[in-house]
Amino acid sequence: MGDTKKEFYERCLEIHDLQEAQQLLDWDQQVVMPRKGAEQRGNQQAALAGVLHAKIADPALGELITSLAAKKDLGPDLAADVREAKRARDRAVKIPAALVSEKAKACSLAQVAWEEAKGKNDFRSFKPHLVKIIDLTRRTAEAIGTETLYDALLDEFEPGMTEAALKTVFSDLRDRLVALFEKIQGGRDKPNQDALKRTYSAPGQEAFGRRIAADMGYDFDAGRLDRSAHPFTSGTFWDVRITTRYDEHFLSASLFGVFHETGHALYEQGLDPKRYRDPAGGSCSLGIHESQSRFWENLIGRSRPFWWHYFPHLKQAFPGILDGIALEDFYRAINVCQPSLIRVEADEVTYNLHIILRFELESALISGKLDAGELPGAWNEKMLSFLGIEPPSDQTGVLQDIHWSAGLIGYFPTYALGNLYAAQFMQTLRKDVPDLDKRLSEGKLSVVKDWLNQKIHRHGRLYLPGELCQTVTGKALAADASMTYLTEKFGEVYGF
Amino acid sequence: MGDTKKEFYERCLEIHDLQEAQQLLDWDQQVVMPRKGAEQRGNQQAALAGVLHAKIADPALGELITSLAAKKDLGPDLAADVREAKRARDRAVKIPAALVSEKAKACSLAQVAWEEAKGKNDFRSFKPHLVKIIDLTRRTAEAIGTETLYDALLDEFEPGMTEAALKTVFSDLRDRLVALFEKIQGGRDKPNQDALKRTYSAPGQEAFGRRIAADMGYDFDAGRLDRSAHPFTSGTFWDVRITTRYDEHFLSASLFGVFHETGHALYEQGLDPKRYRDPAGGSCSLGIHESQSRFWENLIGRSRPFWWHYFPHLKQAFPGILDGIALEDFYRAINVCQPSLIRVEADEVTYNLHIILRFELESALISGKLDAGELPGAWNEKMLSFLGIEPPSDQTGVLQDIHWSAGLIGYFPTYALGNLYAAQFMQTLRKDVPDLDKRLSEGKLSVVKDWLNQKIHRHGRLYLPGELCQTVTGKALAADASMTYLTEKFGEVYGF
Numbered sequence: 003m004g005d006t007k008k009e010f011y012e013r014c015l016e017i018h019d020l021q022e023a024q025q026l027l028d029w030d031q032q033v034v035m036p037r038k039g040a041e042q043r044g045n046q047q048a049a050l051a052g053v054l055h056a057k058i059a060d061p062a063l064g065e066l067i068t069s070l071a072a073k074k075d076l077g078p079d080l081a082a083d084v085r086e087a088k089r090a091r092d093r094a095v096k097i098p099a100a101l102v103s104e105k106a107k108a109c110s111l112a113q114v115a116w117e118e119a120k121g122k123n124d125f126r127s128f129k130p131h132l133v134k135i136i137d138l139t140r141r142t143a144e145a146i147g148t149e150t151l152y153d154a155l156l157d158e159f160e161p162g163m164t165e166a167a168l169k170t171v172f173s174d175l176r177d178r179l180v181a182l183f184e185k186i187q188g189g190r191d192k193p194n195q196d197a198l199k200r201t202y203s204a205p206g207q208e209a210f211g212r213r214i215a216a217d218m219g220y221d222f223d224a225g226r227l228d229r230s231a232h233p234f235t236s237g238t239f240w241d242v243r244i245t246t247r248y249d250e251h252f253l254s255a256s257l258f259g260v261f262h263e264t265g266h267a268l269y270e271q272g273l274d275p276k277r278y279r280d281p282a283g284g285s286c287s288l289g290i291h292e293s294q295s296r297f298w299e300n301l302i303g304r305s306r307p308f309w310w311h312y313f314p315h316l317k318q319a320f321p322g323i324l325d326g327i328a329l330e331d332f333y334r335a336i337n338v339c340q341p342s343l344i345r346v347e348a349d350e351v352t353y354n355l356h357i358i359l360r361f362e363l364e365s366a367l368i369s370g371k372l373d374a375g376e377l378p379g380a381w382n383e384k385m386l387s388f389l390g391i392e393p394p395s396d397q398t399g400v401l402q403d404i405h406w407s408a409g410l411i412g413y414f415p416t417y418a419l420g421n422l423y424a425a426q427f428m429q430t431l432r433k434d435v436p437d438l439d440k441r442l443s444e445g446k447l448s449v450v451k452d453w454l455n456q457k458i459h460r461h462g463r464l465y466l467p468g469e470l471c472q473t474v475t476g477k478a479l480a481a482d483a484s485m486t487y488l489t490e491k492f493g494e495v496y497g498f
Numbered sequence: 499m500g501d502t503k504k505e506f507y508e509r510c511l512e513i514h515d516l517q518e519a520q521q522l523l524d525w526d527q528q529v530v531m532p533r534k535g536a537e538q539r540g541n542q543q544a545a546l547a548g549v550l551h552a553k554i555a556d557p558a559l560g561e562l563i564t565s566l567a568a569k570k571d572l573g574p575d576l577a578a579d580v581r582e583a584k585r586a587r588d589r590a591v592k593i594p595a596a597l598v599s600e601k602a603k604a605c606s607l608a609q610v611a612w613e614e615a616k617g618k619n620d621f622r623s624f625k626p627h628l629v630k631i632i633d634l635t636r637r638t639a640e641a642i643g644t645e646t647l648y649d650a651l652l653d654e655f656e657p658g659m660t661e662a663a664l665k666t667v668f669s670d671l672r673d674r675l676v677a678l679f680e681k682i683q684g685g686r687d688k689p690n691q692d693a694l695k696r697t698y699s700a701p702g703q704e705a706f707g708r709r710i711a712a713d714m715g716y717d718f719d720a721g722r723l724d725r726s727a728h729p730f731t732s733g734t735f736w737d738v739r740i741t742t743r744y745d746e747h748f749l750s751a752s753l754f755g756v757f758h759e760t761g762h763a764l765y766e767q768g769l770d771p772k773r774y775r776d777p778a779g780g781s782c783s784l785g786i787h788e789s790q791s792r793f794w795e796n797l798i799g800r801s802r803p804f805w806w807h808y809f810p811h812l813k814q815a816f817p818g819i820l821d822g823i824a825l826e827d828f829y830r831a832i833n834v835c836q837p838s839l840i841r842v843e844a845d846e847v848t849y850n851l852h853i854i855l856r857f858e859l860e861s862a863l864i865s866g867k868l869d870a871g872e873l874p875g876a877w878n879e880k881m882l883s884f885l886g887i888e889p890p891s892d893q894t895g896v897l898q899d900i901h902w903s904a905g906l907i908g909y910f911p912t913y914a915l916g917n918l919y920a921a922q923f924m925q926t927l928r929k930d931v932p933d934l935d936k937r938l939s940e941g942k943l944s945v946v947k948d949w950l951n952q953k954i955h956r957h958g959r960l961y962l963p964g965e966l967c968q969t970v971t972g973k974a975l976a977a978d979a980s981m982t983y984l985t986e987k988f989g990e991v992y993g994f
Contacts, residue, residue: 026523034530036719049519050516224532240532241534
């Protein structure tokens, strides 16, 4: 087995390293690339995508996988590596190389077009790019050949998940959230966000964000914090970069953005150092990844115990700005629940409704029930129906997210799954660390990071997402933990 | 011929685009990568280098080249593309892929080690990396199999140049420079640099540098200016990035550094837009590239007419700092000629002596006449012999340049060749534009950029360096133009 195993890993590591290069080119495009570089970057990404496709689809790799998969007693790590290499390869061999290259290039151009269209509030200039991406995505899904086209897309981001299962989960979740949202809107005590809308200088926000990230355990010698139009996390293990954006008249955008991206980054920095380049050494799924960011952003970052310790530091970081605001006012301000236009700024209750909206639209786009040209109207209709508000412009509506321009269709649902996993993980953490709130109130964040490192990060993809959830929490994924948490928290804040 | 030609270009463009990705990873490493990312970046670069080597060495490409080369009437562009693709491929097939990957990885690690060693003034910690790089470079040269090992290295950077030819040119150049340098040291009027050593804030230097670069014609929408330990230019056409470093107590470091790097950048931005990805569409050679940077840095940037226009602007950019300094004082300050430790800060006369020193040392290292351990001593001896001074530390001696840590051996000579080409180009420009000084004194820099665009940049690699020099100037390369220029200029400044 020695030689087979050696060659298997050599090929897998080469693929991993080239994928890292691909990711770096994307980070560069979003953070530092000059405006005119888009077409050339498209050429570079297309070339790299072509190379990677050929390497993954190489029949010699297929033979190595088949040969190893036929053996017994591989041990858990090698067995998981073979399984994950096989999953990636099976997917790749079904998609023609030319389609992969074409999609990479189209997405590179579309992202620049999206940024310009968003700036100018001009959906029409973005539409042809979106039409192209939908077409290329449908052709990709057709090549994979799952029960529905959308299933093929979902499986890339959340292995094992299906469109039908999501429809069931999401319609149930929607009903329960809408019921809760109605209670909140009729609540006795209405907090307000005015304190967050004072003037917070961007350098002050950056300094405080860096401090929070460092206290959470983010290693800045293996990372960076930059600005970009759409915040994201990029890279793995020794080089994990996060971005944010600053709104000087709304503290939450960057503050909770940094919690969120640092949560993602801690996952990547927390992988097994000996395994992170291996096929099953990386993160488990996008849903599990999102559980890490939402865990920090909401379950820690919007909790009272956290701010018991950090609120005085926040006041110091912005001298005078928070005068007259008590901790309790601040806690209530960061837990306002209301209909809102922008997903990344939505509260914990309405956030999943934003996701369900996107899921329903992209599912309709891919199945052909909706044309790209009808998208702004359909978006606005659903906003009205779910949240009772209508975007005054596409800038704050259908153009707000980068995902579709990046070819990421089937990706949004993982955000809602992340919320459900996170709530379930928190129930277990509270069992394992009964004095969690006390520790948080003393600013001891390492207890959280260490627990996530040990229970989730180190495993990489040893388990599939469903198995990991079962292993960590002793239960299958369900909406119950999340609904219990939200109902208790917002019942108390809104007084019902 | 249609299909052969089409496949030839498809393969060449893919190779070019992957090389751009390679260059971007290098830019990132030098400018923004977190400290701990070096090993992972080494893995990425090794993987990319391996892919590129396989693509270039692919026998199918060899057959396409052979088939096209056998045809007549290819036209000048295709003929040059076939010639350049053949040159690159012939070189690559001789070097084993494993050696290419190993060297890429070793260089990635060595660059980080060099930066640390330079910071700590600790040659010993860098030495094992240098030993490794010399060994890998010798093995590379052996595989190519030229008359001397060093010839194989030279040919990569300056096609057609040999170690023997350089020895002849450089010993002649050295004699003439040493004679001129003696005259200067005995000159009647000694300018001084005190005005340049006042306090110039880094943000002020950056703002003025950006202005100069923009006025030279650098397109910031297709480029960036950042900071790095060793200034450099990276990328091509739509994405050409320059870096600099700021010394708040020495204006020249960044000021002339920006002229220099912008000179390089204008070459890349000035290539033929339809040809820049083709094998003969890029820059002609490193010597010609350096002629562009030195042209702007010295022949324009250290000229009186340029400062007739810009000196008042410089005074405005640093209010109060240049009080009491007349234009003539400033002109003399930026044309001080003296023995100095740091190559990139050396004046026009002694600069080439720094290069000849490095050429002699690396030639000795590669031929095996000198061990890496003896390098600091040999460096210091030559400094004493050429320039009469000895570095007080390796930081300001053998550790000052990034090149060897990046595996760039055989590269330094192109800097001196650049000076010789630049002086010869200037003689021709003066013939073509008799009122050049008047135009410069009016701040009309576009006359220079347009001439260089038309005469040099647009040709790419259509001509070999020697042919380009002959075509543009009507003469073969010689030291005469440079020696005439230096003797006249410094005779006037120093009064002899």
